Amino acid sequence: MRSFWLLVAEAVGDAFRRRIVGGVAIAGLLSIAMLESCTGCTPSINVNGEVRELVEVRGAFGFTTFLVLGLWGIALAGVLASDHLRSTLDDGSASLFLARPVPRESFALARLTGVMGVTTVAGGIVLGIAAFLLATRSGLPVAPALSAAGACALGALTVATLAMAASLVLPRAVTVLLVLGSVGMVALANGVAPFANDAGWLAAIDRVGPPLASSMALALAPWLEGVAIPGDGVRLAARGVAWAIAALLALVFAFRRVELGR
């Protein structure tokens, strides 16, 4: 276990030193600035021909905002993971670590922890400020935001792990496109399938895929007034955990089979 924690410290430090972290910080700051601006104004808006104050749709606004930010965090984890392990194979640095009595799974999971470290800090700050602004300015309760943040973290872990496993066999650009496409597709399926009579393959994705958006949406449901979100929270959580475990097993299995230094 000691070697695992040494590798975790190294991988987290390495993740925070990457150039992409600057881009993540800028994206996070822009999100916070938009949130600050949007929660600070009180415009009148037109809903189905009826003029309403923003405060009347604050739940829907908070719901949508938090959901989009959560999906941003999930996609971010996948993008960061798309080369955090692969790069060590490409530059040969993995050989220096794995020439020590270090199990391969320790190395892979430590690199994953590095990705989750950056994601947790970035996502935690953005979602935390969002929850704070929505609570103090729009009066929305904080508890649903905490539950949704937990669901977001589980989704981020799943996507990052799958992206890391995919990166062992795919080029980085393809892995990034796969991450963005998959997160978008699952979010679309989660958003459309529960309300459509015949959603076809989107319904299949919604039923068996990782509940990336649906678990967050269900957690945030108390913010919506007069709109019921279908779904069983416990079953969604169980499916989310099952996907995370399956993803971790896939990563360990794939990394054990990788040949180093060729």
Added chain:
Amino acid sequence: MVALELASVVKRYGTRAALDGVNLRLEAGSALGLLGPNGAGKTTALRLLLGFATPDSGGAALRGRDPADPESRRGVGYLPERLALPERASVRGFLRLQAGLAGLADSACEEAAERAIEQVGLRDRGHDRIGGLSKGLRQRVGFANALLGAPEVLILDEPSSGLDPLGVRDARGWIQAARERGCSVLVSSHTLSEVERICDQIAILDEGRVAASGPLATLVAPGETLEDAFVRAVRT
């Protein structure tokens, strides 16, 4: 006691056999020089011994264990040909981390790192970032890493790469010192004169097969140099 062994190993990449029925054996305390032209399979042999790849058939063992078992690499120092050191880390920080990964106790890591830094002549560069070091100094850091914690087995791939003549001489001294305390050494190199000075056993690989092997004294005929023996082995 056998330090490392390849037994009838076959390793293919597609249809090309990188190793084709290779047998290698390094007794504890001995030094084996692995020679061969480019693409002969030397680095592949080292990768199999370190568990970085698995043979298609045959067996590999490091310190009596399957190289897939991480414990086989306890007490093993490795210097890769393509040395990818962390650019932003300091020399001392990198070596302390590696000492910890090698299984040394927390209290011993600092001391082992300092000893290795001292040994390879980097006493004044311990705080320097690795990214700011010259190629030769990086190779010394690589050596310090391989020598951390007095390993029982040293696996060196092109150890004199990037070193100036003084560095080559120093490196030979570090390897000799390791041998004197009973360390087993496997050196893969193109520099025949270095191998000749360090090793008592030689194996010459050519196109994935062992073209010649044995004690240096029996491999090199009277009046011949190791270069003559090498050319004879790979051309026949």
